[in-house]
Amino acid sequence: DGxxxxxxxxxxxxxxxxxxxxxxxxxxxxxxxxxxxxxxxxLRLIYYSQIVNDFQKGDIAEGYSVSREKKESFPLTxxxxxxNPTAFYLCASRATGMESGYGYTFGSGTRLTVV
Amino acid sequence: xxxxxxxTEMTATEGAIVQINCTYQTSGFNGLFWYQQxxxxxxxxxxxxVLDGLEEKGRFSSFLSRSKGYSYLLLxxxxxxxxxxxxxxxxxxxxxxxxxxxxxxxxxxx
Numbered sequence: 039d040g041x042x043x044x045x046x047x048x049x050x051x052x053x054x055x056x057x058x059x060x061x062x063x064x065x066x067x068x069x070x071x072x073x074x075x076x077x078x079x080x081l082r083l084i085y086y087s088q089i090v091n092d093f094q095k096g097d098i099a100e101g102y103s104v105s106r107e108k109k110e111s112f113p114l115t116x117x118x119x120x121x122n123p124t125a126f127y128l129c130a131s132r133a134t135g136m137e138s139g140y141g142y143t144f145g146s147g148t149r150l151t152v153v
Numbered sequence: 154x155x156x157x158x159x160x161t162e163m164t165a166t167e168g169a170i171v172q173i174n175c176t177y178q179t180s181g182f183n184g185l186f187w188y189q190q191x192x193x194x195x196x197x198x199x200x201x202x203v204l205d206g207l208e209e210k211g212r213f214s215s216f217l218s219r220s221k222g223y224s225y226l227l228l229x230x231x232x233x234x235x236x237x238x239x240x241x242x243x244x245x246x247x248x249x250x251x252x253x254x255x256x257x258x259x260x261x262x263x
Contacts, residue, residue, distance in 0.1 A: 080255035141186045144195035
């Protein structure tokens with residue numbers, strides 16, 4: 039079955055450490071996205087990629103980095119420069135052709151906690 | 154901007170009907186999605202509207218008025234498992250991403 043997989047489900051980070059969240063999809067989707075969700079807030083876009091080897095900053099990119107070396111994979115690194123990284127992180131993908139009604143397919147999320 | 158506005162929280166009784174509203178900026182509109190998200194889980198797709206009118210899917214219906222920049226999600230015969238956040242997301246022409254509202258938390262009580 040096709041889908042989008044995020045790992046790990048829970049992640050603990052010490053202050054000053056970089057951590058990388060994994061996102062893999064086998065849906066053959068071109069576009070992939072990273073969102074952050076805090077309690078009581080909506081989804082805020084961190085980075086997105088429309089095609090391999092290309093990505094764009096979203097609304098809250100500071101302190102994060104991404105790569106898109108393969109169509110299937112879009113890992114997110116939370117760097118030590120991100121001052122408040124504790125949050126729920128969601129990865130999503132979508133097929134091209136939004137006019138036909140393709141929305142996002144979401145991964146199950148990674149909950150990152152700074153200890 | 155593309156302000157997507159949703160009320161934040163509502164409580165309803167099991168078996169009741171609840172309506173969740175969403176307003177958005179109309180310029181460049183190209184479709185609206187509703188997602189359901191249980192706490193700590195990923196959002197799941199509920200419905201998609203691109204033309205005016207009502208789309209019905211079992212206990213859930215979604216309505217769109219493009220001229221008014223307005224949509225609602227109607228949940229009928231509420232069940233305890235419907236306690237969740239409901240997200241409205243809009244696609245705009247020329248944008249490569251959906252614009253999300255903050256979500257409406259629905260709490261179903263016995």
